[in-house]
Amino acid sequence: MHRAGEASQDDARLGEALRKADADPELARWWNEEKELDRIIASKLASTQVPAGLKARITSAAEARPSVVRPTWNRAILLAAASIVALAVLFSSWRGPFAPALSVADYRDEMVGFIKVAPNLELESSDLDRLQKFLAKAEAPANFTVPKRLQQYEPVGCRVLRFRGQDVSLVCFKLGGDRLAHLFVTKATAIRGDGSASAPVFAAEEDWMTATWTEGDQTYLLTVKGDRENLEKFLGTS
């Protein structure tokens, strides 16, 4: 195989092969056809459309939290720093050399950050049983209990996220209009601190209100936009 401009340990043999091809019309025709076929396939694959919003999703993530950087930094550093902070909360599916159990604040921060970018769902369905089967097949938490009052609302879909190497199941529920509730479930061992409380612990994350609690060996995080009173409606605690 030959690729233009690439040095290889086979260069001598390649050179000889190319000289033979030059001297043999049939071989030359075959060789040119090979190159033409590669060129066409490469061109077809290069025309694969990239989702229109992808670049915007990446760059908007970098601008999500500009206030965390010092205003005296130059633009490139500012963007890089904003990316570090914003992407840390926006993208969930990363694994790093970190301790396996992190604080509930870290968890809450990353999960809320994730839903701000309107994540893609891996399965869209209003059938909770189907969603749980999908999550089980993906080896993510699937045997969880949806808060009683939230059960009255129709699911929209689900996906699997990762939080510091742990699988997190996300199920979204339609609350009316374009409002959604997001229920995250992960192993309780992934979280340390007040995430282990059996009663919901409430915390605001900008426009979002969150409640975190643990049942059995799983930690739940429910988020909706609005205040605590609004969230409590779905937990059945008010």
Next chain:
Amino acid sequence: MAEVDPEELVGTYYAPLYRFGLSLSRNEADAGDLVQQTFYTWATKGHQLRDTSKVKTWLFTTLYRDFLAKKRHADRFVDTDESEFVEPVHVAPSAVDALDASIVQKALHALDDRYRAPVTLFYMQQHSYREIAEILNVPIGTVMSRISRGKAELRNQLSDVAAAEGRKIVPMEGGQAHG
């Protein structure tokens, strides 16, 4: 270390990374996630890269490793080439040129995992064999072998598709019907 402009980095590489991610995952949503994840990793760990001329390889390597990390144990790649070499059939370039790009992409997606990644990188025409070997973390000889086998399989599939498409051609008045 020369400074890397984050905006330029995204602008230059998000599309080829997406195409690579799509080829690996065969799923648009997953491909988008892989690209986002790659730039996230760059934002957090990119400063560790001392040689900025390696940024391209670093990004593709990172995306590939993340893809592998997400794959379940059951379908991990194996490092041995167990399948027998498939003799490539002749495919006329014009027959492939007549195919829709989505059909070519579908044929690529049908390749076995171990061939799909190197063949995709090969056809991107942005990477040397050495870089592909680095990205996939396999010896360069293995890369060349897998590309050769993958291309052969791809051509066989394209030949089948092209033949099927040929049979669909409605002859012009007075023309000859195909197959």
